[in-house]
Amino acid sequence: MNKLSSHQTIYSLSSGAGLAGVAVIRVSGLQAKLCISLMCKKPVKARQASFRQLFHPTKDVLLDECLVLWFPGPGTFTGEDVVEFQIHGGRATVSAVVDALSEIEGCRQAEAGEFTRRAFLNGRLDLVEIEGLGDLIHAQTEVQRLQALNQSKGAASAVFNRWRKELIGVLGYLEASIDFIEEDDVNENALAGFRDKLIHLRNDMEKHLTDSVRGEIVRDGVRVVLAGEPNVGKSSIINYLARRDVAIVSNIPGTTRDVLEVQLDLNGIPVIVSDTAGLRDGSQDEIEQAGMERTKAASRKADLVIWVTVLGQDVENLLLQTEAEKIVVVNKADLLDHENISANSRDLMISAKTGAGMEAFINLLCERVEEKFGGMEPALISRERQKSALMMCVEGIDGALNEEHGSLELAAEQLRMAANQLSKLVGRIDVEDLLDVIFRDFCVGK
Ligand SMILES: Nc1nc2c(ncn2[C@@H]2O[C@H](COP(=O)(O)OP(=O)(O)OP(=O)(O)O)[C@@H](O)[C@H]2O)c(=O)[nH]1
Ligand SMILES: [Mg+2]
Structure with a gap:
């Protein structure tokens, strides 16, 4: 913590880097108010936007015209005095204002995640809320946004704190019973009175642990692998889904050799789609064989395999032996006449070339994902750290019940x-070793 001494006032560009209409520079700490008086010359009202000219603190140089927002602590994001300057978003303006702030004594550039770290140290956010906030910044799809928002606004922490309170209530009673046990042997069976309550509590926790699979999937993405024989159109499908040329497409069988991954947002669900080398028997080409090994390995790790065929091909290929759930699609439907299409209407017919059937295919894929993970509702738990803390908590309750x-x-x-x-879990104790890991994913300015 020394390196990040909280006596210093920190500042940083908090909006995204690069050209923008407006850039937000945030300042937090004891000198925040001084920054306003040195740079704005006229006072500003708390929690109101004030239009001001912004000057260099020591030279008579106008830096910009801006909106100033003054938030006196402790009721702020960091718990400290905070000021935000909404300035013009050009690079030169941002660096002029940042340079000017660096000249005010006691002010320095913030480290990555330092605003949030201060919020934690000042009790404004707990660890789970911070993890949610980190996820919210990185959220790419609607279901990720919903889950992250739920965590960052404290919905998960509220549940963890309620469980903790209930456990402490039972614990208090047990401890009192232990103190009086010699005088009053009625307490001998003190735990029995709490049995139902503890069982109910641990079952509730178990349910959320089961949901954590979904929580992690929402955070990390569902793994979908495109597999099939060579030349059936796997690479064409990934290009269609990604709306760009991710993979080389050619009519030479065996074009794709490596596993290519793209992260996609399919109907709000985060999906990592992999294109793979086509599987066929009898290839003498060493590189192609290595590629096929990679296809099989990717398919084993997949949540869902899309088996791509064309009409007249065997639906299954012995080279792909995987436990993963599969969806079979028949590509190149545009080459078929209507009779053929109706004869095969039980299969999902698509054309990566014309886009026919692709919407139905994406919808089916999303439905299967939702079925598999019990919907895409936000889960309380979405990280290994949270899961293992809760598992140990359940172990503790089971241990107590066994006594x-x-x-x-x-x-x-x-x-x-x-x-x-x-x-x-929420960071009331033993946090030091966790903080660096948690803040590693934060950007400067957050
Ligand atoms: N008519 C038609 N041609 C398609 C369609 N999809 C792909 N193709 C063509 O089929 C050929 C093979 O397509 P790819 O996408 O490279 O096939 P692949 O399954 O990735 O092949 P490998 O990488 O060799 O395993 C190319 O010439 C594509 O243009 C489709 O829906 N209709
Ligand atoms: Mg390919």
């Missing part, structure tokens, strides 16, 4: 451990 006829002290110890896991 029903055993030692009350041991049961209390298990519950204390379970409650601590929830404290750790």
